[in-house]
Amino acid sequence: MDIILVGMNHKTAPLEIREKLSISCDDDTATFEKIKKISYINEALYLSTCNRVEVLAHVFDVAAAETYLKDLVFSHGNLSSEEMERCLYIYRNDSAVRHIFRVASSLDSMVMGEPQILGQVKDAYRRSVEQEATGVMLNKLLHYAFRVAKRVRTETAISNNAVSVSSTAVELAKKIFGNLRGKNALVIGAGEMAALAAKHLIGNGVKKVIFTNRTYERALTMANDLHGDTVSFDLLGEALSDVDIIISSTGAPGYIIDEKMVAAALRRRKNRLLFIIDIAVPRDVDPALGKTDNVYLYNIDNLQSVVDDNMKNRINEAEKAETIIDEEVAEFSRWLKRLQVVPTIVDLRGKVESIIKGEMMRAGSWMKNLDEGERENVEILVNSIINKILHDPVTGLKEESENGGANPYVAVIKKLFKLD
Amino acid sequence: MGSLFFKIALVLYFLSMLGYITSLVVRRVQVAKVSTWVLFSAFAAHTTSIIFRWVETGHSPVTNLFESLSFIAWAVSGIYLIFQVKTKTRVLGAFVSPVVLVMAITASARLVEDAEIPAILMGSWVPIHVMLTLTGSALFALACLSGIMYLVQDDLIRNKKAYGFSRLLPSLRELDRINNICIVAGFFLLTLGIIAGSVWARNVWGSHWQWDPKQVSTLISWIIYALLLHQRFAIGWKGRKVAVLSIVAFVILLFTFVGVNIFFVTVHNFI
Structure with a gap:
């Protein structure tokens, strides 16, 4: 009985291969049925996201189960065997446990610390439970994984700081304005990054996003997509007085927002704070504005360097997370080892209980002279003697199992008590 | 009894400061919430001590520098607690509580001495004048x-260092708002305080205004705060400039409070 994990992720497999696999695995239940049919597999969990496809299983025969799982991947993904060898990884026991812990804690994610993966693992587990494909082992393992993920999230700062340009922009805006409710944003130009940042702003409560573009139709398209307003490019100067956040990403060769424009706008807006994000190259906004009171100017490099710093911070935090994972893998492995002696303990107790039952039956003839209360007392006495006698060997067996030395004891107990 | 409660307040102020600072380090809101309750108990103990002192000594508890410091510390923590309820920016506590603690400790140095009270301070206008001006000063201190x-926050954001320490500070808008509220309320109280003082001055010195150094210095601070309000509401100043001016004005106010008595001869020589 072993735990194995077979899978591929964004690090080992290029997008084309992951695509093939995840498209063909789209019908989750069908895949699941196939996995469940593999007779060597006792319990299974199937996780498929855009960055990974993994099967976690509790198996009777490692070698056989591996072969079958590989075959499954092979037939599903339309892969050449050479491709598959290169992309697929297989972990067993402790390393499989470690891997699923790292995945759930978002240490194995493309953007380390991103929070979605935990939800995806939880969904995968829920589906497994619905398919009745989990048992003692995976239930315990996955609950451990969720606990590890929670510990990593609360005990380290791994998911604290923004690590994308657009979420950094939102974080900065919050430092300036507090919350973004009731704020207006202006998006100049039609870059993809600008659209992404606009989406982020809307997601964080910005009241209205106004789009403008030299080609008015393009502004209109973006405004329709994101439920925003538009303003004519010629009226850019006036538009500055009503907005709080400006995202500029035009292809203009020179500055389209200069000091004079902003100074005039600041007078009209009574110096309300203005946050300008210039993600255009070459720049759209005169850098001299960086020194103007009540104006905060960030260009793409500034944002990127915040992102880089935050990423470095995440990498530091990841080291702390790895320590937590080491601890938890060790803890799980102790549980697993204890589990190995559980059948023996159960057998032992079963045998003892059947002896008690038999003896009680035989003593029935004279016991019937006793009244109800006295009979109960005799039973309690017998049980407590048995429990006292069994307590030390059972504890000893568990302790030995945690150190990995339980096998000879198990053998001796089986032999002496004739448990087979 | 008064001094016992004051000691309790001191210990609680200290604990709340530790709590607030810990909450910043460990980044747990729960710790800050507990600290708020500790600060609230400190404030309650401090209030009790002031009332006891008033009853025990038979005169208003604001007749010398140390009593006044204690009163300001009390007012600052009270005003902060109100802000806490209104704005939910608990992070401010980590900056306010040390200030309160330092003032309270300084006050404790000589608070127990029961000095002779000059007859001039016995009128009923005295506590009104002093409490209004001191509460006003407390608001200006918070501003x-x-x-x-x-x-600090402006500098961090402007110089692209908006991580680490910056995340401990409230947003610029929130800080500007607190500054604004404190100055408006402080100016109102200071104005009333000056009027109450001049009524009392007429009773004891015969005229409403003596051109005493203390009075002149107070007037200068008052004018700066008036100017500040004018710039904000009429000209539309916001943020940095207002922040700088409110710091300058408070430094002058501090000079009025302690400096004038050291460098000038003043008839207003009690505080």
Whole structure:
């Protein structure tokens, strides 16, 4: 009985291969049925996201189960065997446990610390439970994984700081304005990054996003997509007085927002704070504005360097997370080892209980002279003697199992008590 | 009894400061919430001590520098607690509580001595005048504090260092708002306080205004705060400039409070 994990992720497999696999695995239940049919597999969990496809299983025969799982991947993904060898990884026991812990804690994610993966693992587990494909082992393992993920999230700062340009922009805006409710944003130009940042702003409560573009139709398209307003490019100067956040990403060769424009706008807006994000190259906004009171100017490099710093911070935090994972893998492995002696303990107790039952039956003839209360007392006495006698060997067996030395004891107990 | 409660308040102020600072380090809101309750108990104990002192000594508890410091510390923590309820920016506590603690400790140095009270301070206008001006000063102190925090946060964001320490500070808008509220309320109280003082001055010195150094210095601070309000509401100043001016004005106010008595001869020589 072993735990194995077979899978591929964004690090080992290029997008084309992951695509093939995840498209063909789209019908989750069908895949699941196939996995469940593999007779060597006792319990299974199937996780498929855009960055990974993994099967976690509790198996009777490692070698056989591996072969079958590989075959499954092979037939599903339309892969050449050479491709598959290169992309697929297989972990067993402790390393499989470690891997699923790292995945759930978002240490194995493309953007380390991103929070979605935990939800995806939880969904995968829920589906497994619905398919009745989990048992003692995976239930315990996955609950451990969720606990590890929670510990990593609360005990380290791994998911604290923004690590994308657009979420950094939102974080900065919050430092300036507090919350973004009731704020207006202006998006100049039609870059993809600008659209992404606009989406982020809307997601964080910005009241209205106004789009403008030299080609008015393009502004209109973006405004329709994101439920925003538009303003004519010629009226850019006036538009500055009503907005709080400006995202500029035009292809203009020179500055389209200069000091004079902003100074005039600041007078009209009574110096309300203005946050300008210039993600255009070459720049759209005169850098001299960086020194103007009540104006905060960030260009793409500034944002990127915040992102880089935050990423470095995440990498530091990841080291702390790895320590937590080491601890938890060790803890799980102790549980697993204890589990190995559980059948023996159960057998032992079963045998003892059947002896008690038999003896009680035989003593029935004279016991019937006793009244109800006295009979109960005799039973309690017998049980407590048995429990006292069994307590030390059972504890000893568990302790030995945690150190990995339980096998000879198990053998001796089986032999002496004739448990087979 | 008064001094016992004051000691309790001191210990609680200290604990709340530790709590607030810990909450910043470990980044747990729960710790800050507990600290708020500790600060609230400190404030309650402090209030009790002031009332006891008033009853025990038979005169208003604001007749010398140390009593006044204690009163300001009390007012600052009270005003902060109100802000806490209104704005939910608990992070400010980590900056306010040390200020309160330092003032309270300084006050404790000589608070127990029961000095002779000059007859001039026995009128009923005295506590009104002093409490109004001191509460006003407490508000200005908070305005100054939020001004300093504004400048720090502004500098961090402007120089692209908006991580680490910056995340401990409230947003610029919040700081500007606190600064604004404190100055408006402080100016109102200071104005009333000056009027109450001049009524009392007429009773004891015969005229409403003596051109005493203390009075002149107070007038200068008052004018600066008036100017500040004018700039904000009429000209539309916001943020940095207001923050700088509120710090400058508070420094002059501090000079009025302690400096004048050291460098000038003044008839207003009790505080």
